[in-house]
Amino acid sequence: MINTLWLRTFCTLVEVGHFTRTAERLHMTQSGVSQHVRKLEDQLGAELLVRQGKHFSLSGAGERLYNEAQDILRALSNLSRQVGEDPPYEGEVRIMSPGSVGLKLYPHLLALQRAHPMLAIDYRFAPNSDVESGIADSRVDIGFMTSKSALADVICKPVAQESLLLVTPAVVEDPDWGALMKLGFIDHPDGSHHANLLLGANYPEFQHSNLFPKKGFSNQIGLILEPISMGLGFTVLPQYAVEAYGKQKQIKTYRLENPVSETLYLCVQRERRLQARVETVIAEVMRWL
Template sequence: MINTVWLRTFCTLAEVGHFTHTAERLHMTQSGVSQHVRKLEEQLGVELLVRHGKQFSLSGAGDRLYAEAQYILIALSNIEQKVGEDPPFEGSVRIMSPGSVGLKLYPHLLELQSKHPKLVIDYRFAPNPDVESAIAESAVDLGFMTSKSTLDNVICTPIAQESLLLVTPDTVEEPDWDTLMTLGFIDHPDGGYHTSLLLGANYPEFQHSNLFPKKGFSNQISLILEPVSMGLGFTVLPAYAVEAFEKSERIKVHRLANPVSETLYLCILRHRELQARMKNIIEEAKQWL
């Protein structure tokens, strides 16, 4: 493999046409320039210079090497520049979060991408355990979770609070215990957990979500409130999911006497160096959440 330092010295000499001036440009000694050219000739097994006393001209091999070397040196220079660059709104950012957080964040991130077309948002919706695994395996750059990771190599920082809300059909004025039992429960993947947190803090009768007649289930965060809006039951959801529901006039949100919130954590892989674009996404997310 050609030594690129020797190659750069040779090309500079070919351009300048003088050993002393080449040495000055490269901050070398004249003997150092001569040595680089001689080593390059030895490596390639050809004469690159036709020497005339203190003067020289390029040999045929020297001409060919100089022409080809321009592409190589320009490419190397571009690599050095690109490696050193850290543009704030260029490149891909891989993000994963539970659905409610995603419904809040994703539209804002798309707006940001529309302003900066070289920014690529790769957003995945997943439950906390999947987010945790993806971070640990470097499958994503940033993760948002509603519980702290149990893994030593995943760092979680609290950045926001998200309220849990009791949601009923719009016909319900006072969601007492008997009303909830009559309505029945629209379940979802985190339904039992969210219900135990919120209803357990506000209804002495509550023991488990299984107490309620089950009236439906959906694992699509954007569709969980559809059956509620049709009067088929009630559910408990994080605030961002409720805010994103388009048929808000058909549901009623009840803020109970004892509010309950989940802490939202920003999670990254320990010792992961974050590029400028990732840091910008974090700062933007903190404003929106």
């Protein structure tokens, strides 16, 4: 493999045409310039300069090397610059969060990408455990969780509070205990957990979501409220998921006497330096939370 330092010295010598001035440009001694050229000739096994006292001309091998070296040195220079660059609106940003906050943030991040087409948003909806492992394994740049990570490699910062809401069909006038028992529960992956938090704080009769007749289940965050809108049951969901639902007139939400919220954490890997584009996305996210 050609030593690029020697190659750069050789090309500079060809362009300047003088050993002393080449040494001055490269902040070297004249003997250092000569040594680089000799080492390059030894490495290639070919004479590159035809020396005539203090003057020189290029040999055939020297001409061929110089012509080929221009593209090589230019590519190395561009590579160095590109690696060192950290543009705030270019490149991929990988994000993972529970579905509720994802429904809130994803449209705004797509609008950011539309304004800056060189930015690529990769957004995945996942439970807290998957978000946590994704951050720890460097598969994710930014994660949002509704519980603080216990892993030493994951830093979590509280950034928002998200209310839990009781959601019934629009025709329900009073969501008392009897009305909820009559409706039955539409479950989802966090349904039992959310019901325990909100209903446990507001209904003395509540012990577990299994007390209610089970009227359905969906693991698609955008579809959980479909059966509620059709009068088939009730559920408990985070506020962002409810706000994103498109049929607001067909559902009714309740902020109960004892409100309950989940803390939303912004999570990143402890040892990883955040690139400028990741900082851009974080700043955009904070505008909407």
